[in-house]
Amino acid sequence: MDQPGDVWNWDDGMAPDCAVEGGIEAPVDTSGLRGTLTPDAPLAKLVWFKSGGNADWLFEPADLDDLKNFLSRLDGTLPVMALGLGSNMIVRDGGVPGVVIKLGKPFAKVETHDDHTVTCGGGAHGILVASSARDAGIAGLEFMRGIPGTVGGFVRMNGGAYGREVSDVLIDCEVVMPDGQLITLPAADLQYTYRHSALPDGAVVVAARFQGEPGDPEAIGAKMDEIAEARENSQPLRTKTGGSTFKNPPGKKAWELVDAAGCRGLKMGGAQVSEKHTNFLLNVDNATSADIEGLGEEVKRRVYEHSGVELEWEIQRVGRP
Structure with a gap:
């Protein structure tokens, strides 16, 4: 049974x-x-x-x-x-x-083309996209090495890192709508802003095309190595975390505001603000999601009290409380 x-x-x-x-x-x-x-x-x-x-x-x-x-x-x-x-x-x-x-392996393929475009399944990991482009001598997608996630999430959230984001390179994407219809959306239709798109709720990104440019595989690889090293040195990798917690306000950096508000290492239940990078929350001791989200709200409150800046969540929060 x-x-x-x-x-x-x-x-x-x-x-x-x-x-x-x-x-x-x-x-x-x-x-x-x-x-x-x-x-x-x-x-x-x-x-x-x-x-x-x-x-x-x-x-x-x-x-x-x-x-x-x-x-x-x-x-x-x-x-x-x-x-x-x-x-x-x-x-x-x-x-x-x-x-x-x-989306599993059937949606994780990456193909490179002679016109320096890259076609990816919605389940392809960012590091695979960047590595495939490097091997084909396609530059401009190195930043995806620094984003932990899959193409579908990048497209929906306008994922970005190290000075570039998906809106800079996306040509179009294939999407299955909630009624099962497969449509192709050009990048302009997604109305990208910082970490946001107009992709309809319930739409599933199954493929995307990115436009790169000619490049030297060795130079591309070196840039990817720099990105990997920068992540290693600045972020709490290999921990139970959710990546960047808050969006950077215009002209400011979220981590600096969090740090200035005295939140480095702040704990709530089993959740903690990272001491290595204060825009990361950690599950350090069997935290519930309520612990993690509650800690984030407390950080927002303290930052607003200290600097008058209202931080916005970058992490998606989904489901029932």
């Missing part, structure tokens, strides 16, 4: 006789689905903070057609959220309603 968190796999053409397993009713007709659908799926293990509740449903599609098929059957009846590496996200302790989509 299935329990919450059990996994159901369906081979092509092989499905349960009905959409009910162990007393849990699937949100769609599952016949012909080839991916993996998991009810009450733990998400803590899938995000960098290693905290938070479960997804009502987690779907890991076998390929693009499988994803389109699944979402077309949902047809907007449940909220949909795409999950990449979970490197810049707080999943609240009450879990995530609806369906979380996790």
